[in-house]
Amino acid sequence: MPEKEIKGIKKFFEEFKAFAMRGNVLDMAVGVVVGGAFTAIVTALVDDVINPLIGLFFKADFSDVVISLGGSSIKIGEFVNSVINFLIVAFVLFVVIKFINGLHKKPAAPAAPAEPTTKVCPYCQTEIPIKAVRCPHCTSKLEGFPEINA
Structure with a gap:
């Protein structure tokens, strides 16, 4: 060959x-x-x-x-x-x-974290509602919100 x-x-x-x-x-x-x-x-x-x-x-x-x-x-x-x-x-x-x-089931995916409903006042560190314009504890005007004329 x-x-x-x-x-x-x-x-x-x-x-x-x-x-x-x-x-x-x-x-x-x-x-x-x-x-x-x-x-x-x-x-x-x-x-x-x-x-x-x-x-x-x-x-x-x-x-x-x-x-x-x-x-x-x-x-x-x-x-x-x-x-x-x-x-x-x-x-x-x-x-x-x-x-x-x-x-062989995979573990359930962790639930997405819920939307926050509160925030901390930058002046007195009190927890306040997220939609608050003024802190109910120290009455400071919070930044980022326009003045509300009522």
């Missing part, structure tokens, strides 16, 4: 290694593996716990329902079973994720 082709193959594998070892790809791989394991857990919960509980109250197996048309059969019952199983799995998954998200 010519040396140029060997360098090209080495470069290709180096690029692949850099791609495969990037954080996003590894995170995705871990997510797929954990998702597969979680799917097995949810499927076991639905098949082994929830479906038998539903079976206590009414017949949940519709696999016997078949529509025959001209020699061929449409297994509508299998489809109904699949839809029911999907809805149960989706509901269980929703409840589990809602529970997990509840465990």
